[in-house]
Amino acid sequence: MVSLRPPLDAPGNRAEVKDHRSLRLAAATPLLGLLVFSALAFSTARAADSPPLLTHWLAAQTNLQTWSADVTQTRTLKTLTQPLVARGRLWFAAPNLFRWELGEPAQTIAVRQPGQMLVLYPRLKRAERYPLDPGATGPLRDLLTLIEAGFPRTQAELEARFKVLAVKEAGGVGELRLQPKSPTARKMMPELKIEFRVKDSQPRATELQFADGSTMRNEFTNAVLNAPLADALFQPAVPEDFKVTEPMRGGTK
Numbered sequence: 164m165v166s167l168r169p170p171l172d173a174p175g176n177r178a179e180v181k182d183h184r185s186l187r188l189a190a191a192t193p194l195l196g197l198l199v200f201s202a203l204a205f206s207t208a209r210a211a212d213s214p215p216l217l218t219h220w221l222a223a224q225t226n227l228q229t230w231s232a233d234v235t236q237t238r239t240l241k242t243l244t245q246p247l248v249a250r251g252r253l254w255f256a257a258p259n260l261f262r263w264e265l266g267e268p269a270q271t272i273a274v275r276q277p278g279q280m281l282v283l284y285p286r287l288k289r290a291e292r293y294p295l296d297p298g299a300t301g302p303l304r305d306l307l308t309l310i311e312a313g314f315p316r317t318q319a320e321l322e323a324r325f326k327v328l329a330v331k332e333a334g335g336v337g338e339l340r341l342q343p344k345s346p347t348a349r350k351m352m353p354e355l356k357i358e359f360r361v362k363d364s365q366p367r368a369t370e371l372q373f374a375d376g377s378t379m380r381n382e383f384t385n386a387v388l389n390a391p392l393a394d395a396l397f398q399p400a401v402p403e404d405f406k407v408t409e410p411m412r413g414g415t416k
Contacts, residue, residue, distance in 0.1 A: 214330045216337050216361070223364035230255045230365075232386040236265060240377040253383070260397045274397055283399060290407045328354070337361050350374055 231254045238247040251265035261275040272283040280293040328340040341355045351374055358368040365388065370380045401407060 216332055217327070217330045217339065219361075220337060220339070220359055220364045226389075228257050228389050229392045230386065230388055231390065231392070232366075232383040234263070234265075235382045235384070237380045237382075238377065239379075241375065253381075254392055254396050256392050256397065262396050262399075272399065274399060276397060281399065281401070283401065283405070288402070288405050290401045290405045292407065292409045293411055294409065325355075332361055335361050336367060337364075 231252065234251045234253050236249050236251065240247070249265045250267065251263065251269065254262040259275065263273045265271045268285070270284065270286055272285070274281045279295055282291040282293070284290070324344055325341040326344055328342055329338070331338050337359045339357045343349045343352060352371060353374060354372040356370040357366065359366050365386055366383055368380060368382045370378060372378050
């Protein structure tokens with residue numbers, strides 16, 4: 164997950180960021196893509212004809228109820244001379260709830276809720292809602308559809324939405340490379356990669372490649388498996404003084 168408003172005052176970046184609005188849409192795609200990617204990272208699909216490493220990883224997810232970890236996110240963009248590095252935390256609760264925070268204190272909070280994805284910017288007093296329903300329109304709709312589809316329950320469901328490009332293992336780390344089958348989604352996000360520890364199948368890192376040549380890598384540490392999580396984590400209140408928008412529909416509240 165990445166803020167839709169990158170730190171424009173980062174050293175070495177001021178001169179290159181000339182149009183804040185042009186970056187906004189470009190950054191929205193990685194944000195939505197990450198929520199899609201998070202769902203796949205905890206997929207519960209399995210099939211007899213899967214590669215053994217993939218079958219082992221998918222089968223291990225059936226016992227996963229909650230998962231949380233510290234995150235170090237690195238974004239590399241052609242428009243910036245230096246990568247953007249941020250630290251935060253991720254929480255997951257089965258079957259498809261997520262909360263991503265970046266910054267200390269959190270500057271960006273993205274929550275996947277039933278029916279929508281909510282993004283909060285506490286410092287800016289702004290909130291954005293991305294509906295996960297047929298009413299969503301615009302160039303990012305295919306990615307939203309992948310989010311709403313949730314977790315693949317069978318190998319057929321997984322392969323209906325993604326082409327498995329490669330599955331390999333090196334040094335105790337498994338790697339799964341995927342490509343969206345939707346032409347629109349593939350134009351925005353050509354390839355996804357999941358790295359996981361073979362010994363326990365827990366996510367180690369995710370990496371997304373985007374059509375503009377940018378990449379986003381998330382590395383996970385201090386993971387906690389199946390610990391109780393408060394419902395409030397996934398139900399953040401939007402303060403009354405926040406400006407709320409729906410970018411996919413062009414609405415403002």
